[in-house]
Amino acid sequence: MIFFRTRLFALLAMCLTALSQAHAANVTVVISGLGGSEEYSEKFNEYATTIADATRRIALTPTDVMLLRGDASKKDILIALFEAIATREDIDKFSAFFIGHGSFDGKTYKFNIPGPDITGEELAELLNKIKSRQQLVVASTSASGALIDVIDTGNQITGNRILITATKNGREKTAVVFPEYVVQALDNPAADTDKNESITAAEIFEFANSSIESYFETEKLLAPEHARLTGKSAESFEVTRYGNLLARQDQIPQELMITRETISNQINILRSRKEDIDEDEYFDTLQSLMLKLADVQRQIDDKSN
Amino acid sequence: MHNTLTKTTVALRLNQLLAASILLALSTNASAEEYDPNRDQQLLECDRVYDRGNIDLAISCYTPLQRNESLLVAAEATWALGDTNKANELFRLAVKEQPRNPHIRARWGRLFLSTHQPSQAAPLFQEALLIDPNLLHAKTGLAAALLSRPGPEARKLLAEIHIEHPDDVETLLMLARMELETRNLEAADQLLDQALESAENKALSPLDIYALKASADMLRDNEDSEWTKKALEYSPSYGDVFFVPAHYHLINYRYREAVVALRKAVEVQPTHWSAHSQLGVNLLRLNDIEGAKKHLEIAYGGDPFDTATVNTLKLLDTLDEFKDLDTVAMFRLPGDNTADGDNRSVPVVMRLHKDEAQYLSPYVEELTLKAVKSFSERYDFALAEPLIVELFPNHDDFAVRTVSTPGVGLLGVTFGYLLAMDSPSGRPPGEFHWGSTLWHELAHVFTIEKSDHRMPRWFTEGVSVYEEWTTGPLRGRHIPIDVLQAIAEKKLLPVKNLDSGFVRPTYPNQVTVSYMQAGLICDMIGEFWGHEKLTEMLVEFDNRKDTTEAVRTVLGISTAELDRNLQKYIELKLGTVISQFDTWRELLTSMHTAAQSDQWATVVALANQANEIYPEYVGNGSTYLALHEAYESNGNTDRAVDVLETWYDYGGYQPDMLHQLAHRLRDQGRTDRATEVLESINWVSPNNIDLHERLGKDYLNRGDNEAAIREFKALLGLNPHDKSGVYLNIAYAYKNLDNKKLAKRNVLQALEQAPFFREAQDLLVELTGDSL
Known part of the structure; x- marks a missing residue:
């Protein structure tokens, strides 16, 4: 779990760096x-x-x-x-x-x-x-x-x-x-x-x-x-x-993009551990994360529209 | 005489005694010392000791001869003791010492024959015959070498020798073997009786003759032959008395019986490496992989030069890369009104290479289950054992599986309940219609098993070709041009001799001609007498009737009358093209010449004339593709599509043209027809990402969700770049089928690949209810 948090923090930091260099x-x-x-x-x-x-x-x-x-x-x-x-x-x-x-x-x-x-x-x-x-x-x-x-x-x-x-x-x-x-x-x-x-x-x-x-x-x-x-x-x-990302890139709030990247990173970590997790448990966890991501995605679309 | 048994036994003993580094077992009837009239007296004395099985004494007899001042005697003794490499070197020195001695060259050739190298043996016999054109031992050696090749040369040479030397035992034996191969048992018996008499007069060993006599009895279904007993009384460990009959079991598709005989061969002669090898090869044909491995390894230990052993052992390693996929085929027998009548089933194992199992298995399964259902009913036969279907992406692996050697031109082979064939990826796209090949082989399973492996070759091939033409996945009766030519040139064989067209062809394409002739005969029987007569003939073959008897009993006519009926049938079905064959062929040639110089009007005119004679022809050089090109060149797209459609309706299956046709039909708004054309490509060249993607979407759009799932799963098996879209489409298809669980699992698999995939996110939200 410590590894998970540390890695997540590092990935999050990377995202923030990337966003700060957006210009x-x-x-x-x-x-x-x-x-x-x-x-x-x-x-x-x-x-x-x-x-x-x-x-x-x-x-x-x-x-x-x-x-x-x-x-x-x-x-x-x-x-x-x-x-x-x-x-x-x-x-x-x-x-x-x-x-x-x-x-x-x-x-x-x-x-x-x-x-x-x-x-x-x-x-x-x-x-x-x-x-x-x-x-x-x-x-x-x-x-x-x-x-x-x-x-x-x-x-x-x-x-x-x-x-x-x-x-x-x-x-x-x-x-x-x-x-x-x-x-x-x-x-x-x-x-x-x-x-x-x-x-x-x-x-x-x-x-x-x-x-x-x-x-x-x-x-x-x-x-x-x-x-x-x-x-x-x-x-x-x-x-x-x-x-959509191309068409509305200037209208999307940064905090939503950060949340989107955070969930995305959690999904990546889950995928990398797929072999170690029971199949049903894996897909249950994946489903939960995917639904969260879908929610954020919907908010992004709403804002950009 | 001495035989393989004693030689190999000596070799083994010598190995134990002297720890020699290279000791080989020799193959059946290979050295034929007994038929060498010039054999050295000292060697003959040792041979006699062999013949009666006194092995230790034989070793003591041969061993000092290895150092004989005659290089030929030393070579022979070394060979007898099993060191073929050293014997080869000694023969080389002997030839160098006496370059004008034809006898040494002939014996050296025999050494090559004994080590499975007839192509290297033949030149040595030819060299001997240049020195002495009358040297019988070289002539018979050359005939033996030529027997391993297709073509009429061996038969011709043997006939010549037989005229010159009517009592030569070796010639009589080779002629008898050929008669046995085509089940001319009376002719074989006559030859063997002559051989027995001659052997007795010349004081030669009768063992080889006994083995062939036992083979003739076996072909008469007499498994308890007096000749077997005589052979074992003469030499108790004479394995050939079982090994030789096993060969005739094998060429008659009786693999189980062959295995029984081969087991006996290795039991009486544990050092019969060729028998171990053949036992291994044939256990593999019966799907006993572990048993096969055991005997092949024993064979390799004794004779590492036997290519059949080496190739099959390599194949066993390759089989590790295959996956067994299980399914169940349901069937119903005609007239079975019992409660279980509709629930009969047989397990099916699809053995496919792991790299193509996922995309190929849906089609192999679909066609196999359809064939079992159809053939069970058509031939009133219930499969009694699991059916094994093997597809090899590497043609040489398939060839080894089939005949233990790479480089053969076969597409498929059936060993009873196990069939093997080239996978569609084993050849360039369109080179063969794999669906038809699988259908053909599956028909063999029924004809072979219903007749208990007793049907003649022509009949099983004929039924399979007939089923290809009438019930298979490809429309039309596909007869190549060279077969039409052979028919026009009246090269067809009488049906009672038709097996020889498969076993001992006398001209280059005779095997293909025989396939087509057999197919036409079965087609005719089905049409003139009724399909059920084919089933009745299988019953007659199972009752041990031959072609003449089965035709008489079931059709009520002689085979000669059947031949005459075939002529009428050919006249009815192919009369126009056969009677105008030269004109038709000339039209095709001229049409292609005109196409090469873009004379499209001429192409159209010539193609139309050719089609008036034989419109069904869609094989190589067909008019339709040239017509298509002509109309495309003139900008007449609609006509171009029309001719391509006609070509497809007659059974054209070149995949690139089918893709083109489907594309054009889609442009015309004829989506269903386009889908049908695309579907047909699955049976020719399914290794195509675009094909499955297009077909999957077509089926999904028209609500055929099962077919859509099949296509999208096949697509995943081809490892497409964008898997997420494919999983999403599978999810839609399951959703349409109200299978929410699998729909959800597949949409999650789509999102696993592409987390930001909006369409998949929407479907997940929909499937999970109001979860947000």
């Missing part, structure tokens, strides 16, 4: 690389635009989401943009989405953009300059798995970085379908597994990954791409919102 900036950069053909160029641009639109829903200002397409994604422009962002001190969460083709020659990963390509090492250097509490890097390109060894998610500076790659290594070089499913996840209740109307990095990854696995399994085809997620806290890195 820090969420900055996103979405870069659509070189398509190589009209079909791919159109697709990449469409994906990038959809991602930018979705991330704008949780940005403090629309200008916190930057979209680079066509010649705007040239290397010098890209470097200049990252260096400009690196001067900001107000960023809570920074996200970078790379859409396009990547290559890997056995040593170096390159993101294909108009003009000279940008290497994995150069990208890592740019990302390391960004000062933010959390970072999310989504490399939706072929061979992007090569970045796992280049873009660090584990040291003291970058410990809060999450890296999602479309492939497991640099040798998976065929054009990937991963970004198509990333885009599908952004306003899809099916991707929102806890149905809190907030789509996290973990939910995007899981949705895209399971959709790809399911597709290749059903078709009895050998999957040419295997997405990977490295880094911590992807389940709490919100990428976008949809539904």
Whole structure:
């Protein structure tokens, strides 16, 4: 029981911290690389635009989401943009989405953009300059798995970085379908597994990954791409919102949100102990908590309406 | 003569005496020293000691010969003592020393035959025959090696040898075995009598002949054969006298009888590793897993090179990954008006891989229960033992389960009350209609058991094909093009010889042709004489009647008349396509050529002409999919849907096209028809998340809550990304069925996955009353 209370307190404290930072900036950069053909160029641009639109829903200002397409994604422009962002001190969460083709020659990963390509090492250097509490890097390109060894998610500076790659290594070089499913996840209740109307990095990854696995399994085809997620806290890195939470986010009282998170945490703790509890007792307790949560949810909806 | 028994016994004793590291048991009739006219005199003396069972003396006789100055004699002695690896090396050296000696190569080939490697034995016999084209021992060795392969080569070669050497005992025995396989008992007896006479004249051991004589008696249902007694008097531990007849039990589906015979084989000859292996394999077929394991391990200990043993032991490890799911099938027998008549039941065990048990079991259960209900009534037979249904996602596991070796092309097999088949995930989507395969195998259970495993192969296959066509889950009579061609070329066999088309095919697709011919015969009997005649024929087979007698008794005609009736039936049902086969095939070929160059008007014209000849054809290269593409290319969507619907109505089952058809029908507002089409995909390719999600929602919308629950549970078995929505839908279905308890449990499972799921919260509040 002591453990339960201590843990609950810690989780509650985390929630309060997160809420207190609600007005820090969420900055996103979405870069659509070189398509190589009209079909791919159109697709990449469409994906990038959809991602930018979705991330704008949780940005403090629309200008916190930057979209680079066509010649705007040239290397010098890209470097200049990252260096400009690196001067900001107000960023809570920074996200970078790379859409396009990547290559890997056995040593170096390159993101294909108009003009000279940008290497994995150069990208890592740019990302390391960004000062933010959390970072999310989504490399939706072929061979992007090569970045796992280049873009660090584990040291003291970058410990809060999450890296999602479309492939497991640099040798998976065929054009990937991963970004198509990333885009599908952004306003899809099916991707929102806890149905809190907030789509996290973990939910995007899981949705895209399971959709790809399911597709290749059903078709009895050998999957040419295997997405990977490295880094911590992807389940709490919100990428976008949809539904009521999005529509009424400014009208919801904070104390209700705190109560909602408190009950949610109690549910999480109960779920983690499922194996140790008698099945009927588990579901009775779950029912009681779910009814409380439903009540809070109803109050939130009433207030927001 | 000496035999396997004595050799393996020697090997075992030697193992105990000398602690030799590699000692092997040898397989039945493999070395055939007795038929080697050039065998060294010293070896023959040791062989004679073997034959009468004086093992210690035999060891003393062979042992010094291992160091004989003749490498061939040393190799033979080493082989006799069980060290096949060393014997192999000695044969290699002997061939190197005397490269032009065909006899050494022929004997080396026999060593490979004895260690279950006929494909390596054959080239050695062929090399020997290049040196001496008349070497009989090499010719018969080659024939023995070829017997392990399908095709007519072995039969052809044996016929040639028999003309040249009419009294050769080994040839006579091989010919007799083939006759026994097709139950030509009189022919087999004649050959065996000749062999006996010849063996006596040549002072050869009669043991192999006795074993085949006992097999012929067994096929006449005489289990107390005088030949068994004679064999055991000659050599008390001659296991082959039971092992050889067991083979004929097995090819006639008599697994219980085979197990009894194999138990006797290992009882008189505990070192008969092949008998232990076969006993293990067949106990597994009777669902005695522990017994199987015991004998397979004994077999492996004695002969680790027997691939059947090794493969089946590996399979036993794989079976740990399977789950047994129990259910009960209800049935009623025709004319049973007793109080319990409506409550008859039989337990069913579905043995499914744990990864697919959840999504597959609802369909396996549904079809199995439906089949038991239908076939019990149609064949007036009550299953007396639990029915075991096994589905293997890995085809090679299924193949090992079936014939102890991977790489076979079968889809399913029935051993009586146990059937095994490929699971739908075992092959690419649409490659086979698993529902039809399960239906086919379940029909076998009834024909095999009702006739007490006595029906001929053609009849059980014929009934299963007939049931597929008339009562199975797939519409239509599906006859492949190459079978139509065989019919057109008049390649069908007389019904009294039809079993040979399955057992000893003489051209590449003859097994398939025989399946279809058998199906057409049963279809014809059902239509011309009435379905009940098929049941009556099963009774006749159970009464130990053969095809000729059963046809005469039940149908009142000769088999020749039945053959003539079949011609008329084929004329009636397939006459147009058979008489215009070349034209029809040419139309299909031209149509596909036109489709490749996008000449859609030509495609439409040719397809319509082909369909006038044979509209029912929906197999590979069917006109309908080409027509669909043609109409789609021209933007004529309605016609495209029409042809796809016709294709579906005739029994087309390619899953991607069925999905497309369902989608189009939904666009047209024909939801019920779309649901029907989607439902049909479950019997082809159920491993599809979208399918179950769509079907579940369709059934829920139209109030078919049981079906909706089945679909949503199957969906959960495929581990969908969003499980909460699925649980919620199951909860709705239970709520609609007034099952509040399960509705509440499922809505809680939905919320367990997604605590903020408003719709689920609302349902929970509704189900728990005014709890807030």
